[in-house]
Amino acid sequence: xxxxxxxxxxxxxxxxxxxxxxxxxxxxxxxxxxxxxxxxxxxxxxxxxxxxxxxxxxxxxxxxxxxxxxxxxxxxxxxxxxxxxxxxxxxxxxxxxxxxxxxxxxxxxxxxxxxxxxxxxxxxxxxxxxxxxxxxxxxxxxxxxxxxxxxxxxxxxxxxxxxxxxxxxxxxxxxxxxxxxxxxxxxxxxxxxxxxxxxxxxxxxxxxxxxxxxxxxxxxxxxxxxxxxxxxxxxxxxxxxxxxxxxxxxxxxxxxxxxxxxxxxxxxxxxxxxxxxxxxxxxxxxxxxxxxxxxxxxxxxxxxxxxxxxxxxxxx
Numbered sequence: 001x002x003x004x005x006x007x008x009x010x011x012x013x014x015x016x017x018x019x020x021x022x023x024x025x026x027x028x029x030x031x032x033x034x035x036x037x038x039x040x041x042x043x044x045x046x047x048x049x050x051x052x053x054x055x056x057x058x059x060x061x062x063x064x065x066x067x068x069x070x071x072x073x074x075x076x077x078x079x080x081x082x083x084x085x086x087x088x089x090x091x092x093x094x095x096x097x098x099x100x101x102x103x104x105x106x107x108x109x110x111x112x113x114x115x116x117x118x119x120x121x122x123x124x125x126x127x128x129x130x131x132x133x134x135x136x137x138x139x140x141x142x143x144x145x146x147x148x149x150x151x152x153x154x155x156x157x158x159x160x161x162x163x164x165x166x167x168x169x170x171x172x173x174x175x176x177x178x179x180x181x182x183x184x185x186x187x188x189x190x191x192x193x194x195x196x197x198x199x200x201x202x203x204x205x206x207x208x209x210x211x212x213x214x215x216x217x218x219x220x221x222x223x224x225x226x227x228x229x230x231x232x233x234x235x236x237x238x239x240x241x242x243x244x245x246x247x248x249x250x251x252x253x254x255x256x257x258x259x260x261x262x263x264x265x266x267x268x269x270x271x272x273x274x275x276x277x278x279x280x281x282x283x284x285x286x287x288x289x290x291x292x293x294x295x296x297x298x299x300x301x302x303x304x305x306x307x308x309x310x311x312x313x314x315x316x
Contacts, residue, residue: 007058022170037065071113116151156181171198264295276308289315
């Protein structure tokens with residue numbers, strides 16, 4: 001899905017502890033920020049997005065402490081330019097809040113603190129109400145008895161690259177925000193130069209795994225070809241051109257491996273479906289296996305095993 005380009009990119013960046021701390025330090029209100037204990041910080045990789053809203057949202061939960069109490073910062077990533085309506089956003093936030101409170105109740109724990117934070121990087125202006133109560137067209141004396149909660153919003157349009165101290169001068173985080181803010185400007189070469197310069201300052205141009213996510217994102221969101229990136233890399237670093245050529249080989253090798261994995265997944269699904277039949281969940285399980293060795297073992301074992309469950313165990 002095209003939208004996953006953006007949210008996967010952001011989630012990969014924010015799942016680094018220092019990046020998360022610097023991001024939250026730059027977007028949370030100061031009175032809230034001073035109460036957070038960043039000595040405790042972890043991530044919940046589970047997605048809590050309801051199926052009907054997955055085309056609109058992604059999420060990541062940052063777990064921390066506020067005044068010695070367990071706290072979740074529920075980051076909801078809105079990756080479409082428009083929502084079906086205001087209710088979808090609040091319903092998704094409310095669903096997470098309720099689910100976590102229910103878990104705490106069942107575990108006989110105090111309700112955790114939950115801070116909803118919406119991250120938006122669409123083209124259009126954000127116009128959704130900040131408070132749940134604003135959905136109701138009622139007099140204040142009625143609203144007093146209705147459920148209410150609010151969320152914090154960070155819109156990449158508000159990102160000011162001339163104020164790097166906002167994010168503790170974290171060049172990796174700043175580069176990702178530049179990339180997201182300018183993602184819809186297809187001809188914006190200037191932003192690419194800024195990103196490459198920042199990566200060069202961090203001495204990362206020869207660290208392929210670290211910069212891979214940036215180069216892939218640039219290539220998929222900009223009208224730019226390999227030759228132009230080679231030129232930009234060469235201007236930023238004397239070894240830039242050679243770096244890009246080496247990167248091309250690196251990506252080609254990864255691309256070939258990815259192609260083999262996808263082919264093995266298709267073959268395994270086809271053979272298991274023909275021999276035993278597969279549910280949608282079992283098909284998704286196979287598609288999530290990205291280890292070629294496990295897939296090859298499963299394919300070999302189809303001939304000898306009497307049921308699909310023993311085969312599927314091979315890819316877990």
